[in-house]
Every structure is written in structure tokens, then in C-alpha cells.
Amino acid sequence: MDIPYSPAPGRTAGIMQFVRQRIAAREWPPGSRLPSLRGMARQHGVSKSTVVEAYERLESEGVIRARAGAGFYVAGPLAPLALSEIGPRLDRQIDPLWVSRQSLDLGAQALKPGCGWLPEDWMPRDAIRRALRQVARDPEAPLTDYAPALGLPALRTQIAQHLGTRGLAADPRHILLTDSGTQAVDLLCRFLIEPGDAVLVDDPCYFNFLALLRAHRVRIIGVPHAPDGPDMDRFEAALEEYRPRLYLSNAGPHNPTGARLSAAKAERIHALAEAHDLILIEDDIFGDLESRPSARLASGDRSDRVVQVGSFSKTLSASLRCGYLIVREDWLDALADLRTATTFSGAGLTQAVIARLLRDGAWQQHTRLLRSRLAQAMPRAIRLLCALGLQPWHEPEDGMFLWCRLPDGIDGARLAQAGLQQGLMLAPGNVFSLAQTAGHMMRFNVSQMDDPRLPERLATLIRTCPC
Amino acid sequence: MDIPYSPAPGRTAGIMQFVRQRIAAREWPPGSRLPSLRGMARQHGVSKSTVVEAYERLESEGVIRARAGAGFYVAGPLAPLALSEIGPRLDRQIDPLWVSRQSLDLGAQALKPGCGWLPEDWMPRDAIRRALRQVARDPEAPLTDYAPALGLPALRTQIAQHLGTRGLAADPRHILLTDSGTQAVDLLCRFLIEPGDAVLVDDPCYFNFLALLRAHRVRIIGVPHAPDGPDMDRFEAALEEYRPRLYLSNAGPHNPTGARLSAAKAERIHALAEAHDLILIEDDIFGDLESRPSARLASGDRSDRVVQVGSFSKTLSASLRCGYLIVREDWLDALADLRTATTFSGAGLTQAVIARLLRDGAWQQHTRLLRSRLAQAMPRAIRLLCALGLQPWHEPEDGMFLWCRLPDGIDGARLAQAGLQQGLMLAPGNVFSLAQTAGHMMRFNVSQMDDPRLPERLATLIRTCPC
Known part of the structure; x- marks a missing residue:
């Protein structure tokens, strides 16, 4: 008409x-x-x-x-008709920020087996309450002043001591505290790379690395990941072809795969980095969940080519924001200046609360408990998912992540979209995959799978998914 | 012996x-x-x-x-000779980060009339201790989870209510919480400008604006500042000549001058912004120190061209890091995504502590006290500095800053360097001046000038300065 x-x-x-x-x-x-x-x-x-x-x-x-x-x-x-009723956020493509948005903004009622962190009741809430009260009483607590440019010395010392117990000795003077591990990586990217530079990542990798690197407008190059680290032939070929400036990776347990870097591959990466003038950023945010240490790029001898990044978000609190980076001494001043220019200073009070939890051993004790709970949750989750026809890519020794192949014919993104309408937050494989070759994969968080409603909800979803 | x-x-x-x-x-x-x-x-x-x-x-x-x-x-x-022993920082040029570095890293013993914030004992330490204890007790406190992407709703509502009492009505849904006011400006720059774009600032302006904009590699254009706002002829000429994308400014009391924007100039800036497609970022970090409200670019009707930035660092605590921005609705999602990509999320626990201090009125009561203390400190500081031969550029009605002309023949940078050797931290004019035309000026913080040792130390310094 x-x-x-x-x-x-x-x-x-x-x-x-x-x-x-x-x-x-x-x-x-x-x-x-x-x-x-x-x-x-x-x-x-x-x-x-x-x-x-x-x-x-x-x-x-x-x-x-x-x-x-x-x-x-x-x-x-717009996406399928029914989706448009839910609100504008659901209209978006499944992009690297999809999991972040849903995880951060979904209500407490949702089941979140796709979430990237531990449930609230796994976290050391009583210890945090105690530390808050102690800091409130402490006449020396940094209540109102700006923190020193590199962060509170007491926490930097505690971090160095803790890493020492993990065989990753660090000099507290080389530690710069940030507001999160993500901010540490962002600061390093600002310092080290230019738009158009090539950067290597694992495929699959932590989805927010992709979002972050896109914000820096670099050329992102993916290297297929295996249970013992990157595919070294492809890694070397990428070095030859793209001459990347950086390799940005998760230390074990790797996100999303739960992989563990082997010592042989770590050594080979170091040799290649030397030969190709490559800088290695190792995000060690899950390292404290390892029961048996896997190899590290940032090992005790602290090569000038490696920057280690860490935070307490996964093992202590993501509400007490604090991350850190450990870097060669001659970069520190410039990084501290860049941090001052872009965020001025860190949260001294938060740093003091965390320093207290490390000093009195509460955090260390809690991470031991977490490792033991995860060791029990992992086989439970594997049994549940296998019963539903999903197949683990490999069985991780530790950590919270399980990377699974979906039953034949089921697309991860569609399953996740359908799940969202039923209050079930899933992490479809392709949000982790630069090459978008993980449409049949899904990341599960074994700590988020103890809710008794989950098996039935997940079974129904898989059975009825219009995929 | x-x-x-x-x-x-x-x-x-x-x-x-x-x-x-x-x-x-x-x-x-x-x-x-x-x-x-x-x-x-x-x-x-x-x-x-x-x-x-x-x-x-x-x-x-x-x-x-x-x-x-x-x-x-x-x-x-330490004696002058020993300077080389102290380390590289003292050897640096007086650059825009100079004041930040010295303010953050100098020990508690130093006198800091050049510092950009209030002394620790002017801050509401008891109220903060109380709020920490209350949050530690609160069963609903966000102790461990990530905060929602836009920040804790309770604090966003409190901020909107408070701004309403200042005649700056805002919709809480348009408020995005950040880790600092600086981070808010940084996020906006990432979102709005490209390397090479032109950005207008006041000359003089907050030195960290210069450092931040340099990190964004933009072309910074200075407009001379007068006691009632920018020189409008020069402002308009800069719009014609450089076609800037942004104007980044401090609301009153202006840093470093203590200037107050007039309503006529605010209106003129809006008209010019409309005609030249200019975006206005107004950093309102000192606004709560105003006894009599000055004009704002971000007035109640919330033009789409204005972004308001604020934080609690100057009036509550710089150790509880939290800032915010208020922005048109259609930019919010993109800014939230950029924030997630680059720092993941904000500090929920810090946000909860601040929300509590706003909700129970402790912060509002404290800002009233601050205004009254500053109103007494300002004339004292003016008398002291005039007696030493310094001349205020104008006499601010409120705030902590006093922008002064030094006695003839004295160079601010040299005076500041000499002061540092005597534990006296000064803020030389040229760190605030893009055109480097403020070598004879110095910013003083009237709240940092009550130490009985200061008059004699400052007098000696001026008398003996090799300038």
C-alpha cells in the first residue's frame, strides 16, 4: 500500500x-x-x-x-522477533563484551554457569568484614590522602612476599599497583603499542583482551591454543608474518580453556621473544587457584621482556578493586606518570584492606580452601555436562573453567541467547575466539553449577533450543 | 668528633x-x-x-x-649537595606531572602550600571510620562481587539528589561511576577524540589536564583565563582557527585561579558550542566548596553538548577513589563498554561507603564545615603572602586556591626547586600554563598554610632564592 x-x-x-x-x-x-x-x-x-x-x-x-x-x-x-521485547541490550550482537555485560547486570536470581568468577558465598566475606573493622580502627590507616604513585608500600611488599612463596620472586620496588588487572594491561598497552601494531593472543582467549585490544585499535592475531599452551608452529609463523610487538596471555589455569603452559613451551616462547623482539604480558589472575604450579613466562629470573599482571578479583574480592603489574625498573617511572595522567592515583584505603588480609594470612588460607572446593566441583560439573551430551575439550587439573564442545548441531550463541530469556547466563565459545571458530564450544564455571535447579534448566534449554 | x-x-x-x-x-x-x-x-x-x-x-x-x-x-x-643521591625524580624538568609527583611522594613532614588538596586533618576521618564499620556490619554490602557496569545504583541516586540541591538536576540513569574524576575525563577523551584533534583548555588550567591530553596526543589549544571565565574573543578565535572538538574546563572555584564563570560567559560558550559543534567537558570537582554558586556549563537543562564530571577526592577522601560523569543517554552504553574493556568494573565497596556518607548527611555536613574553614583561611593566606611581597591575581570568593604573582625577578620554577630541597612543596605557575607564560606566578593552597613554620620558611626561601 x-x-x-x-x-x-x-x-x-x-x-x-x-x-x-x-x-x-x-x-x-x-x-x-x-x-x-x-x-x-x-x-x-x-x-x-x-x-x-x-x-x-x-x-x-x-x-x-x-x-x-x-x-x-x-x-x-534486529535479531529474532521475541528478543526485541526484552530490551535494547539483547539486540546487540554476541560480541566480546557480551559476557561482561550480562554477568555484571543480570539480577541475583539468574543462574550464571557462564560467569567468569566465583559465587559470592565462596568469597571470604567474614575476613573482609574483619579487615574493614580493623582498618577503621587503625590510627595509621590511609583514610583520606592520595596514595603514593606506585601504590601502598605495605601491599607491594606483601605481594612480593606472596609471589616468592610461589617461586615467582619479585622486587617490591618493581611493582606498580593499579585499580584492576584489566587496568594494568590497559596501561601497558598505552605504554607499549601504537594503533596498527600487531598483538598476539591465544584463540580462544579471555574475551576482554579482545575488547581491550580493539579499544587500542591494534591488529589482533590469534594463535590456536592447546592444553599445554599455544600451538608453537603457528606462534612462530605469526611472529614471522606479522612481527607483533606483544603477546598477551593468561597464565594457567588458562581462561577459557583451563590449559596449563608446559615448561618446554615457556622456554620456546622466551627464545622466540628474544629472537623477534617480542614483549610478553602474562596475566596471572588465576594462578592462586593452581594446586600444582604450571610453567610461567614470568619466572623467577624476571626477564626484561616479561610483564606480570595480577589482581585479587578472583580470589579475594572484585569489589575491593586492586591489580598490579611487575615490570622492569626502567619502565616504572613512565608507567607511573601515565597512570597519574589518566587516573591520578590508586585507592589507598582498598590497598590497606588487602594488605591486612595478606599480612594476617586470611587470604592465603582462603585460597587453599578455594583450591580444595574447586577440586571437588570440577568432576561434578564434568559428570553433569557429559550426561547432557557435552564433551570437555580437556579435563583441567584446577581452576574454575571447563571448556566444552556442545552436542552436534547446537550453536553456542543461539543457546546463550535462548538461555538469557530463561535467566540462565551462558558464555558462548565465540566470544572468546578471534577467528570465530568456537561456535560449537561453551565455557562453564564449575563453581557456579551447584544450584539444584541448574541440571533441569540446562537440559530443557538444550532440548528445546531452536539451533 | x-x-x-x-x-x-x-x-x-x-x-x-x-x-x-x-x-x-x-x-x-x-x-x-x-x-x-x-x-x-x-x-x-x-x-x-x-x-x-x-x-x-x-x-x-x-x-x-x-x-x-x-x-x-x-x-x-637534605643539603643541596646530596641531591644527586636522592634519585632521578628531582632532576626532572618542571613538567605538568611535577606537582603530582611531589605531592604524592613527599613525606608527611614536608610543608605543602603547593599541594592540590586539603590537609588530612581537614578531612572527615571519623565519619569515614564510622561508615567503614557500618558497611562491615551491613549484610547487604557489596563485599566481593563486581559492581554493575554503570556503578552502584544507590550512589548514583545520592549523587543525583545532591546535584539537585545545587540546581544541577541530573537523572541517576545518566550517571556513570568511575574510579576518579581523572578517569572520567580520560574515558571521555578516549570516546570523543582522535590523536591530532584540537582540544581547548584554559590557560592556566589544572596541570593534569595537560598531561592527560598529551597522553591522548591531541593538539592542545590554550585560551587565556580571566576571573569570570575564558577570554571570549580568544575563545571564539580559537574555535574559528582550530575547529576543536572539545573544551575541557574546571567549574568554579577554578583550578589554579579560583575564578568563577559568569552567567553571561556560560551562555556565550553554549551558543558558540552550538554554532561550532563543540563538546563541553566541565570538571566540577571543586563545586562543593563554593559558598555562592557560580555559573555552570552543565546547568539544569542538561544540553546534549555538556558532560559533567565530578568526584569526592577533594571534599571526602582521595583514598576512597570514586568519580562520575553525567552524559547524554545515547553515549552511555558505549562509554560503559569502553570502561568495561579498559578497567572492567568499579569499586563497589568504595561506592557503598560513599553512598552511606551521603545518605546519612555526614558528607554534606562536612562540606559546610570546609566552606567555613576555607572562608577563614583565605584572608589569612592573602595577608601572609602580601606581607612577603606576593600579589594575588584576584581574591577568590571561595575554594582553596590562590593564584599569585611572585615578587619581581623571582622565577616560580626555580623557587619551587629550591623549596623542595627544604621540604617545602610549591606549585610553580608554568606547570599550569600551556603557553608557559606563568613563570612569575604560583598557586597556593590556603588550607595548607597554617603551619607555624611556614611564614619563616617561605620568607627565607624567597629572600635566598638564586633566581
Whole structure:
């Protein structure tokens, strides 16, 4: 049916043109909400009824769409019909930030076997409460002043001592505290790479590495990952072909695979790094969950080519934000300056609380407990998933992650989207895969799978998934 | 009198060496307190008497000093000759990060009239201790989980309510919490500008804006600042000539000048922004120190062109790191994604502590007290500086900053360098000036000028400065 044409009067046409320009400039992307009628009217000095008319004409043209009681949205290529009812976030592609968004914003009622961290009741809440009370009493606590540029010396010393017990001796003077492990990697990227540089990552790898590196506009090169580390032939070929500046990787247990780097591969990576002038960033955020230490790029002798990154988010608290990096001495001042320029200083009070938990041994005791609980949860999760027809890629010795192949014909992204509608948060394989070759894979977190509702919910989802 | 030489036995020598190394590395700067005897003994696995002997020997060498009942301190201030021993930091040029470095790293003994924040004993330490205890007790406190992507809703609501009382109504849904005001500006720069873009700043402006913008590799354009806001002719000429994308400025009381934006200039800036497609970032970090509100770019009607930035570092605590930005709705998702990619999430526990201090009114009560103390300190500081031959650029109505012209023939950078050797931290004008035209100016912080030693120390410094 043709829509009869009648030109819009002057002010209405002005509003329509304004909206069209914003959409054309991609300032308002598909799915984004238009300004309210009142806001638009005020902003342009026109009456609300003028805006109503402009929006209705744009809607009849298919440029925007009204949603009952929820305003107007920019029209665009949208996912399956039912998804659009849930809200704009679900309209997004499954991209590297998908898991982060869902994990951070889903309510407490959701089941989260795809989540990247431990359940709240696995965390040392009583010890944290005690440390908060102790810091509140401590006359020397850094309550209000800015922290020193490199962070609280007491915590840097505690971190060095702890790493010493893991055979990763570090000089406290080479430790820079940050607000998170992610921020440490971001700071290093700002310092070390330029837009257009090549950076090596594992495929699959922690999805946020991909999001972070995209924010730095680098060329990301994936190297297939095996249970004992990267595929070395492909690693070497990538060095020859792309001349990357950095290799960014997770130490064991590897995210998402639970892999453990072998000593032979660690040695080979070091030799190649030397030959190709490659810098190695090793994110050791899960290392304290290892029952039996796997090889490290950042070993005791602290090659100038390796930067170790760590944090307490996975084993202590992700609400007490604190990460760190350990780096060669001649980079420290420049990194500290860059940190000052971009975030000014760290959270001294948080650092003091964490230092106390390390000093009195509460954190160390808690990580022992975590290792033992995970060692029990892992075989339980493997049994559950195998019963549902999923197949572990390998059986990790430790950590929280289990990387699984889905039953034939099931697509991970579709399963995750369907799960979300049922309050089940899953981590589809392709959010971890640069090459997008993990559509049939899924990452599970064995610590998040003890809810008695989970087996039935997951079984139903797999049985009914329209994949 | 010569001190007879006798070598220290093994363990004592080890402790002595450890202390000397820390001091040489400037990890323990002059004036900083050494670890307690007990703590040091435990850390090194030696007896307390070994530490006592090591400390006493170091004291006899003049390396450290004992204070009755208060432990041992690194000796200082050091004589000019010894400067080369202290380390590379003092050799650096006076650059935009100079003030940050010295403010963050100088020991508690130094006098800091150049510092950018209030003294520790002006801050609400008891209220913070109370809030920490309350959060430790609260069964709902976010102790261990990641915070939602936009930050704790309770704090975003408190911030919106508080801004409402200041006539700066905001929708809590448009507030994104960050780890600092600086991080908020950094995130906006990442989102809005490209290397090579032009950005307008005030000259003089907060020095860290210059450091931050340099990290973004933009073309920084300075506009001379007057007591009622930017020089509008120069502002408009800069828009014509450089077509900047952003104007980044401090709301009143302006840093470093204490200026107040006039309503007429605010209106003119808005009109020019509209005509030249300019985005305005207003850093309102000192706004709560205003006794009489000055004009704002981010006024109640929340133009799409303005982003407001704020934080609690200046009025509550810089150790509880938390800032925020208030931005048009259609930018929020992208900014939240960028934040997730680069720092993952905010510090939920810190946010909960601050929300509690706002909710029970402790912070609001404290800011009233601060305004009244500053109103008394300002005329005292003006009298002191005038008596020493310095001339205020104008007399600010409120805030902590006083921007002064030095006596003829005295160079601010040289004075600051000489001051540092005497434990006096000053903020020379040119660290705030893009055009480097403020060599004869200096920023003072009136809250940091009540130490009875200051008038004499400052007088001596000015009298003897080799400038």
C-alpha cells in the first residue's frame, strides 16, 4: 500500500531532518532510544505536538519505531522477533563484551554457569568484614590522602612476599599497583603499542583482551591454543608474518580453556621473544587457584621482556578493586606518570584492606580452601555436562573453567541467547575466539553449577533450543 | 668528633643495607617513617634487638632520626649537595606531572602550600571510620562481587539528589561511576577524540589536564583565563582557527585561579558550542566548596553538548577513589563498554561507603564545615603572602586556591626547586600554563598554610632564592 505523500510543515521537517542526520552520522545507532518528546521539544524550542508529528512521520517511513510505553527507537536490523521485547541490550550482537555485560547486570536470581568468577558465598566475606573493622580502627590507616604513585608500600611488599612463596620472586620496588588487572594491561598497552601494531593472543582467549585490544585499535592475531599452551608452529609463523610487538596471555589455569603452559613451551616462547623482539604480558589472575604450579613466562629470573599482571578479583574480592603489574625498573617511572595522567592515583584505603588480609594470612588460607572446593566441583560439573551430551575439550587439573564442545548441531550463541530469556547466563565459545571458530564450544564455571535447579534448566534449554 | 668505626655484625648489617637501599631508591623519602621495630624484625626473621641496633647505627650515621615515642624517620631535608643521591625524580624538568609527583611522594613532614588538596586533618576521618564499620556490619554490602557496569545504583541516586540541591538536576540513569574524576575525563577523551584533534583548555588550567591530553596526543589549544571565565574573543578565535572538538574546563572555584564563570560567559560558550559543534567537558570537582554558586556549563537543562564530571577526592577522601560523569543517554552504553574493556568494573565497596556518607548527611555536613574553614583561611593566606611581597591575581570568593604573582625577578620554577630541597612543596605557575607564560606566578593552597613554620620558611626561601 502506498503511503499518501504530504510535505511536513517547517518545524516538523526540521526535527525530522535533525533525527535523520543523527542516524546517518551513526551517532544514534540502530536500537538506540530517541530523546523523549519533552526533551526534544525543549531542546529545539518547539511544541511537544510538533515532535510527536515528526516522530510519527519518521515511524511511518520505517526510520524509527515506537515501543509501547518505552519511547521511540532507531529502526535497524534486529535479531529474532521475541528478543526485541526484552530490551535494547539483547539486540546487540554476541560480541566480546557480551559476557561482561550480562554477568555484571543480570539480577541475583539468574543462574550464571557462564560467569567468569566465583559465587559470592565462596568469597571470604567474614575476613573482609574483619579487615574493614580493623582498618577503621587503625590510627595509621590511609583514610583520606592520595596514595603514593606506585601504590601502598605495605601491599607491594606483601605481594612480593606472596609471589616468592610461589617461586615467582619479585622486587617490591618493581611493582606498580593499579585499580584492576584489566587496568594494568590497559596501561601497558598505552605504554607499549601504537594503533596498527600487531598483538598476539591465544584463540580462544579471555574475551576482554579482545575488547581491550580493539579499544587500542591494534591488529589482533590469534594463535590456536592447546592444553599445554599455544600451538608453537603457528606462534612462530605469526611472529614471522606479522612481527607483533606483544603477546598477551593468561597464565594457567588458562581462561577459557583451563590449559596449563608446559615448561618446554615457556622456554620456546622466551627464545622466540628474544629472537623477534617480542614483549610478553602474562596475566596471572588465576594462578592462586593452581594446586600444582604450571610453567610461567614470568619466572623467577624476571626477564626484561616479561610483564606480570595480577589482581585479587578472583580470589579475594572484585569489589575491593586492586591489580598490579611487575615490570622492569626502567619502565616504572613512565608507567607511573601515565597512570597519574589518566587516573591520578590508586585507592589507598582498598590497598590497606588487602594488605591486612595478606599480612594476617586470611587470604592465603582462603585460597587453599578455594583450591580444595574447586577440586571437588570440577568432576561434578564434568559428570553433569557429559550426561547432557557435552564433551570437555580437556579435563583441567584446577581452576574454575571447563571448556566444552556442545552436542552436534547446537550453536553456542543461539543457546546463550535462548538461555538469557530463561535467566540462565551462558558464555558462548565465540566470544572468546578471534577467528570465530568456537561456535560449537561453551565455557562453564564449575563453581557456579551447584544450584539444584541448574541440571533441569540446562537440559530443557538444550532440548528445546531452536539451533 | 669522629665516631669510632666498628663493623656491624651480619644480621644488623643486613637490616642496615635494606634500609639504605630503600632510601636510595626513594621508596622511603625523607621524612617518612621506618617500619616499626617489631614489624621489621618479623619481616626479616631477626630479633627486635638486631633491628634496634641497626636503627641506632643508621641514626648515628645521620641516615635516619629517632623521634621520642614516635619511631624512626628517614632524615631530611637534605643539603643541596646530596641531591644527586636522592634519585632521578628531582632532576626532572618542571613538567605538568611535577606537582603530582611531589605531592604524592613527599613525606608527611614536608610543608605543602603547593599541594592540590586539603590537609588530612581537614578531612572527615571519623565519619569515614564510622561508615567503614557500618558497611562491615551491613549484610547487604557489596563485599566481593563486581559492581554493575554503570556503578552502584544507590550512589548514583545520592549523587543525583545532591546535584539537585545545587540546581544541577541530573537523572541517576545518566550517571556513570568511575574510579576518579581523572578517569572520567580520560574515558571521555578516549570516546570523543582522535590523536591530532584540537582540544581547548584554559590557560592556566589544572596541570593534569595537560598531561592527560598529551597522553591522548591531541593538539592542545590554550585560551587565556580571566576571573569570570575564558577570554571570549580568544575563545571564539580559537574555535574559528582550530575547529576543536572539545573544551575541557574546571567549574568554579577554578583550578589554579579560583575564578568563577559568569552567567553571561556560560551562555556565550553554549551558543558558540552550538554554532561550532563543540563538546563541553566541565570538571566540577571543586563545586562543593563554593559558598555562592557560580555559573555552570552543565546547568539544569542538561544540553546534549555538556558532560559533567565530578568526584569526592577533594571534599571526602582521595583514598576512597570514586568519580562520575553525567552524559547524554545515547553515549552511555558505549562509554560503559569502553570502561568495561579498559578497567572492567568499579569499586563497589568504595561506592557503598560513599553512598552511606551521603545518605546519612555526614558528607554534606562536612562540606559546610570546609566552606567555613576555607572562608577563614583565605584572608589569612592573602595577608601572609602580601606581607612577603606576593600579589594575588584576584581574591577568590571561595575554594582553596590562590593564584599569585611572585615578587619581581623571582622565577616560580626555580623557587619551587629550591623549596623542595627544604621540604617545602610549591606549585610553580608554568606547570599550569600551556603557553608557559606563568613563570612569575604560583598557586597556593590556603588550607595548607597554617603551619607555624611556614611564614619563616617561605620568607627565607624567597629572600635566598638564586633566581
